[in-house]
Amino acid sequence: MVYVRVPATSANMGPGFDSLGIALGMYNTLKISEIDSGIVVYNNSKEYIPIGEKNLVYRAICRVFDEVGYEKKGIKIIQNSDIPVTRGLGSSSACIIGGMLAANVFSGRKLSYSQILNLAAEFEGHPDNVTPALFGGFCVAATENGKTVYTSNKLDPKLKAAIMVPDFFLSTKASRGALPDDVPLADASYNISRASLLTSALINGKYDDLKPCVSDKLHQDIRKENVPHFDEIMEKSYEMGAKATYLSGSGPTIVSLISENYDEFEKNMSEFLETLDSKFSIKICSIDNVGAILKECAD
Numbered sequence: 001m002v003y004v005r006v007p008a009t010s011a012n013m014g015p016g017f018d019s020l021g022i023a024l025g026m027y028n029t030l031k032i033s034e035i036d037s038g039i040v041v042y043n044n045s046k047e048y049i050p051i052g053e054k055n056l057v058y059r060a061i062c063r064v065f066d067e068v069g070y071e072k073k074g075i076k077i078i079q080n081s082d083i084p085v086t087r088g089l090g091s092s093s094a095c096i097i098g099g100m101l102a103a104n105v106f107s108g109r110k111l112s113y114s115q116i117l118n119l120a121a122e123f124e125g126h127p128d129n130v131t132p133a134l135f136g137g138f139c140v141a142a143t144e145n146g147k148t149v150y151t152s153n154k155l156d157p158k159l160k161a162a163i164m165v166p167d168f169f170l171s172t173k174a175s176r177g178a179l180p181d182d183v184p185l186a187d188a189s190y191n192i193s194r195a196s197l198l199t200s201a202l203i204n205g206k207y208d209d210l211k212p213c214v215s216d217k218l219h220q221d222i223r224k225e226n227v228p229h230f231d232e233i234m235e236k237s238y239e240m241g242a243k244a245t246y247l248s249g250s251g252p253t254i255v256s257l258i259s260e261n262y263d264e265f266e267k268n269m270s271e272f273l274e275t276l277d278s279k280f281s282i283k284i285c286s287i288d289n290v291g292a293i294l295k296e297c298a299d
Contacts, residue, residue: 136291
């Protein structure tokens with residue numbers, strides 16, 4: 001049996017569309033075994049997760065087996081995930097990375113982690129979630145000629161993420177489909193400068209400089225229209241001391257980065273969220289600087 005623990009992720013981070021992401025201290029824990037035949041899936045989110053051949057963990061396993069020419073047997077998957085599904089926190093990426101890491105063990109460890117990342121980014125369609133899910137920390141990633149080029153940067157433990165999750169979900173496919181195919185040169189330049197500043201500020205611990213760094217002109221203003229009270233929550237978060245607030249992934253979760261007064265921020269923001277006519281929950285998470293953990297265990 002293979003045990004895999006994969007962190008949640010928060011991608012885009014304002015201007016870093018399809019390129020920036022961080023790993024969060026919420027986890028998808030998987031116990032995966034080869035069996036004689038069939039597919040057996042146990043999970044704690046059956047409402048959203050298929051339990052047959054369409055199961056994302058299983059599909060990721062099969063993708064690795066196909067890549068290395070391994071004849072698959074049956075698969076048993078036991079999944080216990082703390083990551084909210086379809087909320088912009090990398091639940092799909094955690095499944096993909098978990099499945100691929102396990103499959104690599106079953107098939108003789110023929111793939112390096114870099115090769116697994118390439119497969120995962122191809123499978124997911126972009127690298128900003130799968131990279132921190134695999135390597136942890138704050139990641140910058142890009143795909144060049146079918147290969148994912150990346151850096152994984154460890155962040156100061158005092159930086160934490162306040163995760164504000166609404167009680168509804170958004171389709172990533174639909175959210176992406178709402179974006180324009182072309183953008184003005186000025187908007188592209190705007191985002192390049194902010195994404196560069198965000199990267200430098202995070203790596204160098206310049207947290208007081210983060211607020212202007214998460215401004216965006218490519219996707220956030222369009223996507224936030226489907227997230228009630230986004231602007232109110234963002235404004236309130238800064239009043240309460242947030243260093244940066246942005247839409248996580250394609251939404252609808254909102255993330256604030258904070259570096260102090262964690263309990264006070266959580267209490268005050270929770271009270272504010274309760275005044276809104278849309279229901280949000282809040283949780284303070286550490287930044288996971290480790291990434292996916294893999295162990296081989298006895299059944």
